[in-house]
Amino acid sequence: MRLDTDSGDDVAQLEAGLDALQAEQPGRSAVRPAIGKALLPVLALAAIVYVWQMYIWIVQPRPDILPGPADVAAALGSLWGDGAAQETILTSLERGVLGFLIAAVIATPAGLLLSQHKGLRAAFGPLISGLQVLPSVAWVPAAIIWFGLTDATVYFVVLMGAVPSIINGLISGVDQVPPQFLRVGHVLGANRWQQATRIILPAALPGYIGGLKQGWAFSWRSLMAAEIITVGGSMGFGLGSLLQQGRDLSDMAIVVSAILLILAIGIVIELLVFAPVERRLLRGRGLLKAGAA
Amino acid sequence: MTSQNTVLQRAAAQLEISGLSKRFGPDAPLVLDNVNLRVEQGEFVALLGASGCGKSTLLNLVAGLEEPTAGELKAPEAAFMFQDASLFPWLTAQANVELALELRGVGRQERAEQARELLELVHLGGAGRKRPHELSGGMRQRVALARSLAQSRDLLLMDEPFAALDAITRDLLHDELERIWRRTGRTIIFITHNVREAVRLGQRVLLMSSRPGRIVAEWRVGDGLDARDRAELSGEITTELRREIRRHAT
Structure with a gap:
């Protein structure tokens, strides 16, 4: 008889233990990967601008064929300044x-x-x-x-x-x-x-x-x-x-x-x-x- | 306790099948041949057979998922539990159970409460907010069990529900299912290809032959059987099952 009344609780406890063992472990903190994810594209962008600038310095193409990063930045700045970019x-x-x-x-x-x-x-x-x-x-x-x-x-x-x-x-x-x-x-x-x-x-x-x-x-x-x-x-x-x-x-x-x-x-x-x-x-x-x- | 009674207690139910046959297409071979079966209300029947014996087809016919080719079938609307839990991944455990209640027409207020009760019944009271992917296989199958109980049908059909679980979890779920069966008084038809599982759970074990599927033997598993008796019975059923399989070797 004792077994009968106990068995419900017993199963419940066993299951709770098994659930704890089998359930997915909480993932590690995602902070570090998030920083890396943001940093890598920025580095890639910097590398591209660097190569672009080196090309301008070494090959010295005509500015009306290929302007340098500084020229483009200036153009963007003036477009932004007079509101054309926003518009x-x-x-x-x-x-x-x-x-x-x-x-x-x-x-x-x-x-x-x-x-x-x-x-x-x-x-x-x-x-x-x-x-x-x-x-x-x-x-x-x-x-x-x-x-x-x-x-x-x-x-x-x-x-x-x-x-x-x-x-x-x-x-x-x-x-x-x-x-x-x-x-x-x-x-x-x-x-x-x-x-x-x-x-x-x-x-x-x-x-x-x-x-x-x-x-x-x-x-x-x-x-x-x-x-x-x-x-x-x-x-x-x-x-x-x-x-x-x-x-x-x-x-x-x-x-x-x-x-x-x-x-x-x-x-x-x-x-x-x-x-x-x-x-x-x-x-x-x-x-x-x-x-x- | 009144609300629990409405969820858990069932009226009389029984299943009657006579001369049931099924083939898929006019020229296809018979999958089920002249199956006769009567299941009393509150009975736990284990349906045992090798692969391809039409166990699942029989269950689908009972559930109304397919139409019989010949024969008569008198079954109440049935709840169904599949081999995989088949929980909806976009819903929490609680919401999965609630959806079954909603599709049955239960009001919003009662839904939440009944779903909580059902999850507590399968010892998952604390997991209601979890999504299926956060649960282990055994927990998912218990949510599926709660969901099928939420359908509030007298007859519960189970198609190898524990076959994909590890042995420890399966043992535990046997205890769990037996407890819930005794508590809710459901009629259960349980399909398995595992002899020991059939003897462990069923009050009656039915053996099906393969191609075409027929019910060829039946054993009653008395309540008073001890471990040795059960082992002996399992041996006897296994012998019969193997004889049935060997028939196909020629």
């Missing part, structure tokens, strides 16, 4: 972000529909994959004819770049949902709507975020291409326009400055928006070690 960055960012958001709003329901409906997917799948490969700058001439030199042209090109990427990301995310999750959902009594919203969508989230990230990259690239080609009319003056203006003025320091600004925005958005979201998502699912980036 172009804001104009481009506004268009890029707005275009990207519109693309996401269009692509998300479309992607869900295509992932769930076999016939639609068979019909439109190859077309969407094709559109994803087509450089969206190819749409610029058509867009100019349709919309003229207005912001609509820019948004159209951005959408044609971003929408297919986001649709495809979502579809592949849904495809990669383990079938076992669907069986569990079925056994737990989920209806079709619950299956889609409570199981398929959250399970497909990593693929969807990947698609959004690629969609942003396509948005940004398409935007720059559109801004370089279409200047004037009622259009605002963005980073791509600045780049084009530098070329028209044969001012290589402005050209390099514009390229650096475009690059910097891309890096900043990736580091501040997508990387943290992705990291949080993957870490929550145990797909990333605690100390890793």
